[in-house]
Amino acid sequence: MCRLFSMTSEEPQSPIVAINALDVMREGHDGSGVGLFLSDLGGTFEELKGAPILSGIFTNEGMKRLDQFMMNLGFMTKHKISIKTPKTPPPLTPKRDSYLIRAYEYPQSWEGLTQAEIELRLMQTRVQLRRMGEEHEDMIVYSFWPDVIMIKEIGDPLKVAEYLGLDHEELRARVILAQGRQNTNYAINLYACHPFFVQGIASMTNGENTAFVPIREFLQSRGFPGYMGYQSDSEVFTHIAHYTVNRLGLGIESYKHIITPLQDEDLMSHPDGEFLKQLKHTCRRLIIDGPNCVMGRLPDNSIFLVQDRKKLRPAVAGGKKGIFVFSSEMCGLDVAIPDRDKSKDFQPMHLDTVIIPSDRSEVRICSQMDPLALLH
């Protein structure tokens, strides 16, 4: 099991809030790793909203290759955070040369490109860096995207956070996703560590996706270079969300209709049954199976939470005006927002998608039985 924590707040927060929440839920995870996703950033990065930020881990050799590569593309460093670590890492955590969080200025040659083209190139650059890094084992790249920082490391979340100094004043974000535990189903590998990211969409999962192989095959055959990696069976959840939103042009309310479609008798009485039946048929290979709780973030900084069809994983949503949290366990929510109205806490069941829009005005609950928003 692993534990998930997502937060969206009007005031930028330190990732330590999320780390503390993971720590109180430690009975539910084995403390073998931590993954953080930060967006809607505060501090200096807020002023650099459009500039893509590269997050990853590099060896000294890798840094040299990175600089050369980025220079060749015409990227100029605009701003960076220096993470200074003590000499001895905590138990299980390997000693690294550099944890990189660096914002770049776009190359001049990219001026005038459409937003779609820029997004494609950013993704391709990240994938290329990742491939280069895998070749020489000198770079690990998590994300390369405006207003997004990702940090992942092996080891106990609290100890890693202290070691990396994550209470750094420049590390403040309004949207935070945090996951505690390394992947255990496959080999230990930082690319298997949640959250996963592709083109502004991030997600993390508590569970096991038993339909992983056919879904992976389907995604890999879509001809989209960003559908790669798959060191973890949970990575497909991120890519399915991306496919739903970016490729099919559907809202996130449709996500659950793709991964856990309604059964036929429910479809027959559904106001959008005809459409949903088409969706179920045509996206059949994206149906997930097994126990899963998925939390994610969309490019507009809204966050969402869905459960598998049998609701075999815990999660609760709660908060107060201006700050909302999804947490695997109630105790995580309690430590993050102790003074909320607990009667409004919501535990999503097998039909629910919980969405907290970017204005943080409400906890929006969509049941699969509800009519869909009008299709455009």
Place this chain on the structure above:
Amino acid sequence: MFANGSISPSSLSVKDLLWQVQWSKEKCTLCGRCTAVCPVQAIELGVHRKRAVQIPSLANIGPATTSSNVYSVYHGIRQKTDPAYACVGCAMCNLVCPNGAIIPQKSDEIDKQRYHINRGGQPRTRGGRRNAPDVLNQGTLDRIKFTRISMLTDPALDAGRHEFELRTLLGRILPPEENLKLYREQGWIPPVREIYPLIIGSMSFGALSPNMWEGLQMGVAYLNEELGMPVRMCTGEGGCPPRLLRSRFLKYTILQIASGYFGWDEIIHALPEMKEDPCAIEIKYGQGAKPGDGGLLMWYKVNKLIAAIRGVPPGVSLPSPPTHQTKYSIEEAVAKMIQSMYMAWGFRVPVYPKISGTSTALAVLNNLTRNAYAAGLSICGEDGGTGAAYSVSMDNMGHPIASNIRDCYLNLVRLGKQNEIPIFAGGGAGKNGKLAANAAALIMLGASGVQTGKYLMQAAAGCVGSESDRCNICNIGQCPKGITSQDPRLYRRLDPEKVAERLVDVFLSFDVELRKIVAPLGRSTSLPIGMSDALAIDDYNSAQRLNINYVV
């Protein structure tokens, strides 16, 4: 042999036959039921002369004493040794004998009759199966294990308690982007049927007796309407009874068209009166039991009813040509035939081809991926059964189903079309009685569904055939159980109601077994098509060939 007998090359002794009838004089009541029931007249009343030597006591021997031989006659059973009447091992004699006095036994050595069943230059034809017994558990499908068991990392599912949706799709599925675009623009989206993944394979009305067909249809209707299982049955090439064509039950039926077009006159004429569309149209280009050879309904079985439904004169043999005579290329003619069939039902009914397992299956599949109308591909492996075929076709032609399906599926994955053209596998599932395990293995290798025929004949109607050349006389209309006979005296032995009951039993138990397989794998919300990470086999070469795990 009688004194005036002669020996010809085909003179055989009982020992030379494949099946030898053991008869006990002790137990026999001479009721004659066995000779009456024997479908091939292999046994007849035998009048046996017997000599007893009765030596008088010495005191009684004198000049007048005559021979001490006493001749008597007793009656019993004699087995014919003419290969034309060779026992087929069906054991109906044993079934009807009140005392269990008679039973056929298989020869302890390779028979000699096989060298003589070609009188008049006609090679042997038979019905049934390939007669290739896989020693228990040695068939590839039987050896595939399901090795991924969810336990501590995640809770396993409960086959009895959790919700399952074990359905498959039959029909051309468009890529999601294209499908949603057409939906928004109200364009034509190919028809897709959501059906149960175990389909009753193509056994024609004609190959099967009316009672068998009726029983299957009743069972299918019950499964659909009372139990909510969308089970479908393919007609095979023999048309469809007119009343069924005009009933609501047509929607549970897949109509087959093949090279003889038998029955299609009736079907076309019924079109305006159809209340429902059929489930799908299957165009048969080949079948696993006799690849490269056409269907064959021998004259014995073409009675008035069959002739009327098929639109032919009675009492003539009905060989379908091995190929569709109007077809010369898959690119043009096959595409046209698929489209014509779509047109007949207003583009509301999926149309897909069926081929026999072959090393050229990939070429067919690749072509179908470029045909926007092809609704699927059915592949029938070498272990497929038949009502009638040349032995040589049945024994030696064809391709095993497992690697054929796997190659095709992986090819679709490479093309990114694995969700678009469903592949259906037939020929070999349940060969050794493990229908659910074999079907699950085929599905996880990449099949969208499995077609079965022989298994249902055995389980739902008590077919006595086995993989050891037992019975196999489906072709001559003498089926001792009335399954493949058109003679009312034979098929009245089969109660359609009971066939329907057994069919329902089979499907329900299959469903439970399938759930018992997929639940521990952690699958329940969709059929695990292509979930090869759950499969393993204890043979290294098979594992390599099928691209699945190798375990010992």
